Amino acid sequence: xxxxxxxxxxxxxxxxxxxxxxxxxxxxxxxxxxxxxxxxxxxxxxxxxxxxxxxxxxxxxxxxxxxxxxxxxxxxxxxxxxxxxxxxxxxxxxxxxxxxxxxxxxxxxxxxxxxxxxxxxxxxxxxxxxxxxxxxxxxxxxxxxxxxxxxxxxxxxxxxxxxxxxxxxxxxxxxxxxxxxxxxxxxxxxxxxxxxxxxxxxxxxxxxxxxxxxxxxxxxxxxxxxxxxxxxxxxxxxxxxxxxxxxxxxxxxxxxxxxxxxxxxxxxxxxxxxxxxxxxxxxxxxxxxxxxxxxxxxxxxxxxxxxxxxxxxxxxxxxxxxxxxxxxxxxxxxxxxxxxxxxxxxxxxxxxxxxxxxxxxxxxxxxxxxxxxxxxxxxxxxxxxxxxxxxxxxxxxxxxxxxxxxxxxxxxxxxxxxxxxxxxxxxxxxxxxxxxxxxxxxxxxxxxxxxxxxxxxxxxxxxxxxxxxxxxxxxxxxxxxxxxxxxxxxxxxxxxxxxxxxxxxxxxxxxxxxxxxxxxxxxxxxxxxxxxxxxxxxxxxxxxxxxxxxxxxxxxxxxxxxxxxxxxxxxxxxxxxxxxxxxxxxxxxxxxxxxxxxxxxxxxxxxxxxxxxxxxxxxxxxxxxxxxxxxxxxxxxxxxxxxxxxxxxxxxxxxxxxxxxxxxxxxxxxxxxxxxxxxxxxxxxxxxxxxxxxxxxxxxxxxxxxxxxxxxxxxxxxxxxxxxxxxxxxxxxxxxx
Amino acid sequence: xxxxxxxxxxxxxxxxxxxxxxxxxxxxxxxxxxxxxxxxxxxxxxxxxxxxxxxxxxxxxxxxxxxxxxxxxxxxxxxxxxxxxxxxxxxxxxxxxxxxxxxxxxxxxxxxxxxxxxxxxxxxxxxxxxxxxxxxxxxxxxxxxxxxxxxxxxxxxxxxxx
Numbered sequence: 001x002x003x004x005x006x007x008x009x010x011x012x013x014x015x016x017x018x019x020x021x022x023x024x025x026x027x028x029x030x031x032x033x034x035x036x037x038x039x040x041x042x043x044x045x046x047x048x049x050x051x052x053x054x055x056x057x058x059x060x061x062x063x064x065x066x067x068x069x070x071x072x073x074x075x076x077x078x079x080x081x082x083x084x085x086x087x088x089x090x091x092x093x094x095x096x097x098x099x100x101x102x103x104x105x106x107x108x109x110x111x112x113x114x115x116x117x118x119x120x121x122x123x124x125x126x127x128x129x130x131x132x133x134x135x136x137x138x139x140x141x142x143x144x145x146x147x148x149x150x151x152x153x154x155x156x157x158x159x160x161x162x163x164x165x166x167x168x169x170x171x172x173x174x175x176x177x178x179x180x181x182x183x184x185x186x187x188x189x190x191x192x193x194x195x196x197x198x199x200x201x202x203x204x205x206x207x208x209x210x211x212x213x214x215x216x217x218x219x220x221x222x223x224x225x226x227x228x229x230x231x232x233x234x235x236x237x238x239x240x241x242x243x244x245x246x247x248x249x250x251x252x253x254x255x256x257x258x259x260x261x262x263x264x265x266x267x268x269x270x271x272x273x274x275x276x277x278x279x280x281x282x283x284x285x286x287x288x289x290x291x292x293x294x295x296x297x298x299x300x301x302x303x304x305x306x307x308x309x310x311x312x313x314x315x316x317x318x319x320x321x322x323x324x325x326x327x328x329x330x331x332x333x334x335x336x337x338x339x340x341x342x343x344x345x346x347x348x349x350x351x352x353x354x355x356x357x358x359x360x361x362x363x364x365x366x367x368x369x370x371x372x373x374x375x376x377x378x379x380x381x382x383x384x385x386x387x388x389x390x391x392x393x394x395x396x397x398x399x400x401x402x403x404x405x406x407x408x409x410x411x412x413x414x415x416x417x418x419x420x421x422x423x424x425x426x427x428x429x430x431x432x433x434x435x436x437x438x439x440x441x442x443x444x445x446x447x448x449x450x451x452x453x454x455x456x457x458x459x460x461x462x463x464x465x466x467x468x469x470x471x472x473x474x475x476x477x478x479x480x481x482x483x484x485x486x487x488x489x490x491x492x493x494x495x496x497x498x499x500x501x502x503x504x505x506x507x508x509x510x511x512x513x514x515x516x517x518x519x520x521x522x523x524x525x526x527x528x529x530x531x532x533x534x535x536x537x538x539x540x541x542x543x544x545x546x547x548x549x550x551x552x553x554x555x556x557x558x559x560x561x562x563x564x565x566x567x568x569x570x571x572x573x574x575x576x577x578x579x580x581x582x583x584x585x586x587x588x589x590x591x592x593x594x595x596x597x598x599x600x601x602x603x604x605x606x607x608x609x610x611x612x613x614x615x616x617x618x619x620x621x622x623x624x625x626x627x628x629x630x631x632x633x634x635x636x637x638x639x640x641x642x643x644x645x646x647x648x649x650x651x652x653x654x655x656x657x658x659x660x661x662x663x664x665x666x667x668x669x670x671x672x673x674x675x676x677x678x679x680x681x682x683x684x685x686x687x688x689x690x691x692x693x694x695x696x697x698x699x700x701x702x703x704x705x706x707x708x709x710x711x712x713x714x715x716x717x718x719x720x721x722x723x724x725x726x727x728x729x730x731x732x733x734x735x736x737x
Numbered sequence: 738x739x740x741x742x743x744x745x746x747x748x749x750x751x752x753x754x755x756x757x758x759x760x761x762x763x764x765x766x767x768x769x770x771x772x773x774x775x776x777x778x779x780x781x782x783x784x785x786x787x788x789x790x791x792x793x794x795x796x797x798x799x800x801x802x803x804x805x806x807x808x809x810x811x812x813x814x815x816x817x818x819x820x821x822x823x824x825x826x827x828x829x830x831x832x833x834x835x836x837x838x839x840x841x842x843x844x845x846x847x848x849x850x851x852x853x854x855x856x857x858x859x860x861x862x863x864x865x866x867x868x869x870x871x872x873x874x875x876x877x878x879x880x881x882x883x884x885x886x887x888x889x890x891x892x893x894x895x896x897x898x899x
């Protein structure tokens with residue numbers, strides 16, 4: 001997986017979609033529709049129907065109506081704070097005409113009938129928006145038909161509202177509960193032909209709906225992965241080599257086994273997969289504290305492997321050497337870069353860099369597993385239950401059909417829980433221990449063994465012509481995996497462009513971190529555009545609008561290239577300028593900064609306003625955000641929360657977060673050294689505007705984050721004249737006099 | 738191992754654990770009170786905040802042997818039925834994202850409101866600066882505390898009117 005690119009859970013092709021909506025009769029009396037997989041889906045759908053109480057109406061795997069009037073909706077994808085356990089069932093409820101307060105939401109287990117259950121890449125809304133509405137509508141149509149048949153009237157004279165079907169002409173009504181038995185005997189109509197509600201009739205979509213788990217959250221009920229317990233369960237901790245890829249040579253297991261509460265201790269040989277089951281020592285005890293206490297007595301001899309001398313300083317030197325050579329993989333070559341620089345009236349060179357950082361989920365990684373030789377049952381706070389099952393299958397050789405994964409609420413995801421290392425660790429430990437175990441990572445484990453957001457270096461040179469237009473852009477990126485994309489903005493929008501890409505060899509486990517790639521690239525490119533605007537003596541907003549020009553949708557490069565709709569971006573940039581009062585006069589020490597970025601199908605622009613004290617203390621006074629994520633917001637409260645959270649998270653990552661690497665290991669041990677943003681440093685005010693456009697609704701978990709860092713850095717420049725070219729901000733002195 | 742009898746959420750609970758065991762793990766592993774969360778183990782994130790003798794305390798840093806007879810209140814005991822003004826405000830404003838830190842936020846905020854029923858933004862920032870929210874819900878937490886203060890005032894004046 002390229003840690004600079006968004007993970008791409010399989011998106012549905014037209015064929016999948018047809019298959020998903022295919023009608024499948026099953027023998028148990030219920031009627032099922034909905035499967036992605038032609039061969040296994042029907043069987044699984046039938047199994048789900050069988051688990052429903054007899055007589056219930058289960059028109060598909062997502063909806064169950066009971067004879068008692070209960071309405072159960074299934075949330076197909078894990079919730080780690082992005083809100084899909086609330087927003088996806090809202091889609092079902094809207095077209096089902098189910099009153100939200102009477103709905104019970106149930107989290108799905110891993111099951112291929114739900115398609116990809118990986119909650120990554122901000123894909124949940126675009127994948128499910130229409131499908132779930134169609135499934136809700138199909139059930140509603142069947143309930144209306146049941147009423148029509150009961151009354152002997154045409155179905156088109158009947159209307160469903162709030163779980164009641166009405167025949168206005170005869171003033172008759174029947175509640176859904178009274179139609180369940182009959183509806184269950186009717187054929188399931190073609191979901192594709194189901195007429196969906198007009199948006200003006202929405203009762204739920206676009207409204208602010210409080211999260212379905214909120215009451216449990218505020219009363220401290222058993223909910224998260226770490227809260228889960230099994231009868232007879234033991235508590236496990238697992239120590240891995242602090243140097244990435246290191247192996248266990250020996251450990252004082254005999255001594256550990258004598259310590260209070262310890263039931264077992266053993267070495268796991270592990271694999272060479274840096275993001276899989278790594279070697280380490282497991283301690284099994286009768287409580288978490290007994291395991292943690294014993295761990296303090298653990299003495300392990302490690303073989304630290306070939307990367308024990310890696311350091312950030314060394315990586316920096318390598319990057320500089322690569323840049324000095326000026327050679328790299330040419331990923332983009334437009335126009336004549338040398339001629340453009342020769343003709344430029346101003347050129348600017350800048351080296352940008354950013355460090356490795358952690359996901360720092362507040363709930364440390366954990367997983368509970370009950371595993372025998374050939375069966376595994378897993379309870380995991382995961383974003384990606386399928387990856388857990390795949391890895392348990394691959395590493396432990398347990399057949400997939402014998403692996404059950406229960407999805408528990410996760411205390412933060414941000415991409416970390418797309419990985420399955422903690423799942424396979426728990427399964428491997430439980431199998432070897434012969435008892436069910438809950439594996440708990442400490443914060444130190446979590447920081448040391450993250451699948452990190454990689455650092456990177458960008459050696460930039462830009463040129464403007466005598467009209468102040470940016471005419472030349474040279475970008476040599478030095479990354480730790482993958483490489484620069486040919487389509488990375490402002491590629492396609494600057495006539496003379498050279499993109500070079502180099503990669504530093506390393507042994508560090510890396511993974512997607514909220515808006516992978518974009519979360520750092522936007523800082524670099526939107527800051528450098530600002531540098532060129534100021535060099536030309538021009539308004540940074542005007543230069544941005546000029547770059548976007550009058551283009552409509554600009555196609556991507558190659559088969560996998562992503563089109564860029566410059567018109568949508570221009571619209572959000574113009575609106576953010578208007579809403580923020582762009583260009584207002586501010587005293588020295590205060591400034592506005594603007595930035596925009598397209599990622600995860602979302603077009604986002606932000607203006608930040610900051611105050612920098614003469615001594616260099618930063619305060620973010622206000623952030624105004626305009627987002628175009630399509631025609632319809634699903635849950636307005638959840639959407640606004642994602643915008644606010646992305647802005648705070650973006651500031652947190654940019655301001656103080658960095659992991660140093662020395663002697664092949666992470667230096668920062670815990671949250672005292674690794675500093676997350678706290679309330680007093682949060683922006684004083686965040687304003688969020690959704691620009692609704694005539695495009696399919698798309699996700700909000702990620703795309704709002706990338707523009708924040710450059711908007712603030714550009715505002716700091718406007719306030720102080722100090723240009724920040726390095727993350728975190730805290731490394732640059734921004735005091736002024 | 739030693740026996741300790743705690744007063745937790747108005748109940749007397751006895752556990753047999755090592756004296757240095759942090760209150761956090763006694764609550765979670767031995768008393769099945771899992772609302773109090775583990776985040777860092779060194780008092781930096783305060784997801785483990787509980788009240789001991791009415792004061793907000795980090796349960797991850799508090800050995801069971803140091804608790805004594807002082808009453809312990811956890812998130813499960815913040816109200817009998819989830820209707821503390823802060824709990825109502827949190828649901829009304831949809832404060833949580835992942836929700837993992839919110840028990841600690843609520844316990845710190847409830848101690849603040851007990852001392853200062855009408856806190857300013859600055860009071861809130863000072864009181865809440867120790868509690869991390871990785872999802873970044875700080876603005877909603879601040880708004881939630883103001884809203885709870887309003888709800889408490891409204892309910893107090895109703896009581897007074899009776």
